[in-house]
Amino acid sequence: MNNIILKVKENITKRSQKSRAIYLDRINNAKIKNQNKKSLSCSNLAHVMAPMSDDEKKLLKEYDSYNMGIITAYNDMLSAHEPYHKYPSILKNELLKYSSTAQVASGVPAMCDGVTQGEIGMELSLFSRDTIAMASAVGLSHNVYDGAFFLGVCDKIVPGLVISALSFGHLPAIFVPAGPMKSGISNKEKAKFRQEYAKGNIKEKELLEVESSSYHSCGTCTFFGTANSNQMLLEMMGLQLPNASFVNTNTPLREELTKYSAKALHELKTKNISLSDIIDERSFINAIVGLMASGGSTNHTIHLIAMAKACGIVLTWEDFDEISKVTPLLCKMYPNGSADVNTFRDAGGMGVVISELIEKGLVFEDVNTVVGKGLKNFVVEPILKEGKLTFKKIDGLSKNLDVISSGNEPFNKQGGLKLLQGNLGQSVIKTSALLEKHLYVKQKAIVFTSQEQLQEEFKKGNLTKDFIAVVKYQGPKANGMPELHKLLPPLGVLQDLGYKVALITDGRMSGASGKIPSAIHLSPEAKDEGLISKIKDGDLIELDAINGKLNLLIEEDELESRIIENKDLSSNNFGVGRELFNVVRKNVSSASTGASIFALPGEEDL
Known part of the structure; x- marks a missing residue:
């Protein structure tokens, strides 16, 4: 062993x-x-x-x-x-x-x-x-x-x-x-059409046809x-x-x-x-x-x-x-x-x-x-x-080395996920789909409090620059920690255009994500007064997936002087049954401890 x-x-x-x-x-x-x-x-x-x-x-x-x-x-x-x-x-x-x-x-x-x-x-x-x-x-x-x-x-x-x-x-x-269902349109082709839609180059009806060619029958998505x-x-x-x-x-x-x-x-x-x-x-x-x-x-x-x-x-x-x-x-x-x-x-x-x-x-x-x-x-x-x-x-040998490699000649010597740590807390990043040039990003922050806000700024043409998107108040206690999958097409477009972009969030990303360097599940979350809550537009951030670091690069005195914004999260408390889960949001643990309402055996009453 x-x-x-x-x-x-x-x-x-x-x-x-x-x-x-x-x-x-x-x-x-x-x-x-x-x-x-x-x-x-x-x-x-x-x-x-x-x-x-x-x-x-x-x-x-x-x-x-x-x-x-x-x-x-x-x-x-x-x-x-x-x-x-x-x-x-x-x-x-x-x-x-x-x-x-x-x-x-x-x-x-x-x-x-x-x-x-x-x-x-x-x-x-x-x-x-x-x-x-x-x-x-x-x-x-x-x-x-x-x-x-x-x-x-x-x-x-x-x-x-x-x-x-x-x-x-x-x-x-x-x-x-x-x-799983049988294979439909390739995932690469599907992602391409999603980005074309984000650019405004194809219409919704065309995108629906593409999506329906991917998710087309009974069975798990492929x-x-x-x-x-x-x-x-x-x-x-x-x-x-x-x-x-x-x-x-x-x-x-x-x-x-x-x-x-x-x-x-x-x-x-x-x-x-x-x-x-x-x-x-x-x-x-x-x-x-x-x-x-x-x-x-x-x-x-x-x-x-x-x-x-x-x-x-x-x-x-x-x-x-x-x-x-x-x-x-x-x-x-x-x-x-x-x-x-x-x-x-x-x-x-x-x-x-x-x-x-x-x-x-x-x-x-x-x-x-x-x-x-x-x-x-x-x-x-x-x-x-x-x-x-x-x-x-079976003999244990791959029949297609482009899909399953051997242990002696792997696609990478390390696994597909990495822990990032620094003054911002702990975060997880998926590295298996990242190109080497995207493993390190040091840029100024643009702060958002929803994925819709980022999408709107993208459509206005305000994001054609190098930056790190900070999307906060997306953790378990804030709004149930939704997957922020709709951030990927606009950020993917910007990355393909040559801009140096990355994402930091206390929310989650889809299991299908990976192209954009994304520090996710950030703990402590903004709702728990994590440092992410104090980030402002223009702050310099270093995301270093090579060495496992994630830091907000501003002076300590400046940080201490900042007052955490009192964001109104009341709109997260109702609609589509969310009011029935208010007690869960109040009692859920951090992402780093499983984002769960259940305690360890023996700690139920603590």
Whole structure:
């Protein structure tokens, strides 16, 4: 094993000792109390069985049979989640072969960031993660389940489901993906048309045709944003079937994989392997290594911290940074390259990536997974052989070195994300898609308090210069920390024109971002009186992604004399249901601690 990885693991274990012990004690107590249908009275159980078929009722009356809960994020507005409408039937029918049953325990909300980008609904996006965790918990709280399926793909949905699953860590669990749509127009071409629209060179109707050629059917969007980064993480953590995330939706292979998930969960229960027996510090380190090696979404520097917190593990951005320094960038998928996840799958997919990481000693191979002990179980390719699913061992070599490189000749010797630190606080930057000349920017600030304000100034022609855009009051406590995706086309146009531009914000960027040097998730945020709140137009700022520095270059006396502006944020408190989340904004933690309303085990009342 790499010594830095081992040191990070040691640090995490040490700082998590107290909260981890409390979590495991709670889970072990739940196991001892046997919190499932065996603890119910006859009246309770009768309510559970009432809507079931006669065959299912007969099985459920036999206390030795298993009843699995299905947590589903199905709706037919999300292309990635529409296929889930048929999954409960598939899973139920498959479990009957093993004399077991399943029920939909809960439906959870699932919003599409692609729909809400640039709209006020995006201010609910991050908070939907914790809402999903709570909604999932409501379903599982009936204590009639011996295990759980989690059906979810997209941005906040999977992290929310993981938080809930870990809270019910006494149960065996498996995640079941829906798969990506087939490739449409290339992501590079789509980005080009977006910039042409930002310039005013094409009309809205033309852009809609282009967008519809990209997002054109059921299945996950094909670029490597947060949704597909979720799928990568689930495989790195051993929670999903091996190398199965990127098998296209609505195909015979996809259906057989869904059936096999039922078999896998049944076997986990038979062997008494719960989620808490699978997930530990090593699982999260493997996930972070995968994030760095694949050039995945910056959103996971927030989500992984919140997910780990649910099982008493304390992660920090310093852990991410240390891991990134020793993890080679192995993948080039949009926005880090022109390929999409279908091309990535055809190049060998996660089986190749995991093989390379094992070979380099960068992941813990001897972890438990939903298909047995060892990440080597994931160096396979799922195929249909005479109509039957089999996991074929692969040699671990990339079939397309332009998409998945070897560990000996990576696209970059370091991972795709980096921590920036300085007098402005802590921030994260995605470096995997940046050209070397954009890694260092030292320019005067132009300050904005919304992405709409920047767009307006761009349209007026007032931004044709070198500058660093500072977009503040976009943090979790200010307005829910929306993704500021609509900043990218105008800034991309200016960068292409040769101007030296960068972005600093306490908000988030899309998982598809990366072309513009962007210091994001800045903590402390402006609402918490972070130094970003004192930045004025014309202030000199240094963004140094090479050395990991982010500093406001003005005299200390000048800083101390500045009074923080009293920005009126009341308009963020209502509209599209935002008034229902006021309590969340008041109690959410910083981005650097997961932007969560949940506390570590043992700290709930502190």
